Amino acid sequence: MTDSTTRALRLGTRRSKLAMAQSGQVAEAVHALTGRPVELVEITTYGDTSREHLAQIGGTGVFVSALRDALLAGEIDFAVHSLKDLPTTQPEDLTLAAIPVREDPRDALIARDGLTFEQLTADESKVARIGTGSPRRMAQLNAWARSLGRRVETVPIRGNIDTRIGFVEKGELDAVVLAAAGLTRIGRIDEATQLLSPDVVLPAPGQGALAIECAAVNADLAARLAELDDPDTRAAVTAERSLLAALEAGCSAPVGALADLSPSSRLRSSRGGPKADEQAVTELHLRGVVGTTDGSTLVQMSTTGHVPASPDDVATPLNMGRELAAEMLAKGAAGLMGERAL
Numbered sequence: 001m002t003d004s005t006t007r008a009l010r011l012g013t014r015r016s017k018l019a020m021a022q023s024g025q026v027a028e029a030v031h032a033l034t035g036r037p038v039e040l041v042e043i044t045t046y047g048d049t050s051r052e053h054l055a056q057i058g059g060t061g062v063f064v065s066a067l068r069d070a071l072l073a074g075e076i077d078f079a080v081h082s083l084k085d086l087p088t089t090q091p092e093d094l095t096l097a098a099i100p101v102r103e104d105p106r107d108a109l110i111a112r113d114g115l116t117f118e119q120l121t122a123d124e125s126k127v128a129r130i131g132t133g134s135p136r137r138m139a140q141l142n143a144w145a146r147s148l149g150r151r152v153e154t155v156p157i158r159g160n161i162d163t164r165i166g167f168v169e170k171g172e173l174d175a176v177v178l179a180a181a182g183l184t185r186i187g188r189i190d191e192a193t194q195l196l197s198p199d200v201v202l203p204a205p206g207q208g209a210l211a212i213e214c215a216a217v218n219a220d221l222a223a224r225l226a227e228l229d230d231p232d233t234r235a236a237v238t239a240e241r242s243l244l245a246a247l248e249a250g251c252s253a254p255v256g257a258l259a260d261l262s263p264s265s266r267l268r269s270s271r272g273g274p275k276a277d278e279q280a281v282t283e284l285h286l287r288g289v290v291g292t293t294d295g296s297t298l299v300q301m302s303t304t305g306h307v308p309a310s311p312d313d314v315a316t317p318l319n320m321g322r323e324l325a326a327e328m329l330a331k332g333a334a335g336l337m338g339e340r341a342l
Contacts (some may be wrong), residue, residue: 005037005200007036008036008037008038008039008040009030009034009036009037009038009078009221009251010038010039010041010069010075010076010077010078010260011023011026011027011030011038011039011040011041011076011077011078011079011080011170012041012043012067012070012075012076012078012079012080013040013041013042013043013067013079013080013238014041014042014044014063014067015042015044016160016187017160017267018160018161018182018185018186019082019163020040020042021103021185021186022080022082022185023040023080024040025176025185025208026080026100026212026226027040027185027262028230029228030035030078030224030225033224033227033228034224038062040140041070042189043062043067043070043076043179044068049241049270050292052149052282055220055296056083058207063081063082063083063308064085064086064087064097065270066212067079067081068091068094069125071094071213071214071215072094072129072192072215074091074215077218077221078097078212078213078214078218079212079213080210080211080212080213081085081200081211081213082206082209082210082211083099083206083210083211083237083241084204084205084206084207084209084284086206086211086239086241088242088244088245089199089245089248093215093216093217093221094213094214094215094264095213095214095216095218096211096212096213096215097212097213097214097221097222097225097226097229098211098212098225098226098227098228098229098241099209099210099212099229099230099233099234099237100209100210100212100228100229100230100233100324101230101233102181102208102230102233102236103180103181103184103185103208103209104180104181104184104195104208105180105198105203105207105208105209105258105286106139106180106195106197106198106200106201106208107178107179107180107196107207107308108177108178108179108180108183108189108194108195108196109130109175109192109193109194109195109196109311110139110165110168110175110176110177110178110191111168111174111178111193111194112171112174112175112192114193114279115175115193116193116194117141117144117175117194117243118148118241119194120152121145121148121150121151121152121174121207122150124150127151127152127153127186128152128153128174129153129155129173129174129175130137130153130154130155130173130174130175130176130177131151131156131164131167131168131173131175131176131177131286132154132155132156132157132177133152133156133158134177134204135155135253135293136254136255136256136289136291137177137201137206138154138225138254138293138294138295139290139291139292139293139294139295139298140202140256140291140295140298141154141177141201141202141287141295142154142201142293142294142295143291143295143296143298144166144200144201144295144298145295146295146296146323151166152214152323154293155173157173157176157341161178161182161183161188161216164176164178164188165188165191167241169207175193177196177201178205179203179204180192180208181194181207181208185287187199198287200259202256202287202288202289203254203256203257203258204255204257205240205241205243205244205255205256205257206237206240206241209233209237209306212225212228212278214239224328229311230235231308231311232307233263234311235259235261235284235307235317236258236259236309237259237318237335238318238321239257239284239286239316239317239318239320239321240257240258240259240261240286241321241325242317242318242320242321242322243255243257243286243288243320243321243322243325243328244257244321245321246299246321246322246325246326247325247328247333250329253290254290254291254292254293255288255290256288256289257286257287257288257289257321258286258287258318259284259285259286259287259320260281260285260287261283261284261307262282262283270287271321282307283304283306283307283311284304284305284306284307284316284317285302285303285304286302286303286304286305286320286321286324287300287301288291288300288301288302288324288325288328290328290333290336291336292336297332297336299328299333299336300333301324301327301328301331301332302324303320303323303324303327304339305319309317
């Protein structure tokens with residue numbers, strides 16, 4: 001008879017190629033950590049079956065609810081989500097046990113003929129058609145084109161990575177924009193013709209990070225899964241998601257955010273006198289953007305703070321996000337929150 005410490009752990013995952021790939025990677029890590037076999041349980045979510053554009057169905061939670069229902073029903077032991085899909089409010093009966101080391105958070109352009117964004121927009125006689133289902137990307141791509149004295153047409157699309165890249169391969173679109181992390185996880189990052197700098201396109205809050213979630217009552221499992229947590233990644237995405245929450249916006253809103261952790265050398269002093277050696281002190285730099293999808297109006301701001309002193313210190317990144325959101329709202333971001341891509 002199999003006891004609860006040796007039976008296979010059931011990992012709930014969406015059915016897409018990307019979800020299966022990233023869940024498989026987590027399954028291997030959990031098996032190595034616990035010694036227990038891990039089986040993938042495929043679950044279909046509303047976001048997978050609906051053909052509506054994400055901005056129309058709300059975005060927030062559409063890829064998550066079915067997995068969470070399975071957790072609470074005891075049908076699976078833990079679930080793996082793309083963190084950017086999670087609503088910013090965490091249910092009390094579920095635990096975000098681990099946020100592993102983040103993959104590249106940037107967006108990636110896959111364009112015809114190996115072109116970059118600047119090359120796509122160079123021909124004044126042709127307006128490049130760029131596919132994305134994200135109002136956030138639309139806002140920033142349109143603003144970028146405007147800054148170059150050009151114009152692009154952003155085309156709402158749905159579908160998995162193969163489907164989206166297929167629009168370019170078939171000549172239906174000039175380019176699509178996807179998360180670099182997803183391309184990396186399925187081994188297709190080499191198809192990106194340009195990785196978009198956060199200086200021109202900020203990613204979605206939490207982009208590139210995974211969330212490992214289990215039922216709060218399963219404290220022993222949560223404690224083991226917590227060993228996969230990366231404190232730096234958690235601090236960064238906490239600040240980003242705090243900004244999103246304080247703006248009272250869902251993941252389908254035109255909001256971008258990225259928190260960078262950067263070392264800065266400073267002299268550490270003791271009793272008023274500098275020490276001979278320098279130690280690296282890490283700072284947390286948070287950037288946020290809100291914009292209209294046509295790119296005509298962007299509110300972009302940033303702030304810098306200290307990295308939490310310990311993994312248990314969530315107040316520091318939470319406050320950073322809230323304070324930056326308040327500054328952005330004061331600069332007019334509130335008027336941009338209700339916009340949705342049609």
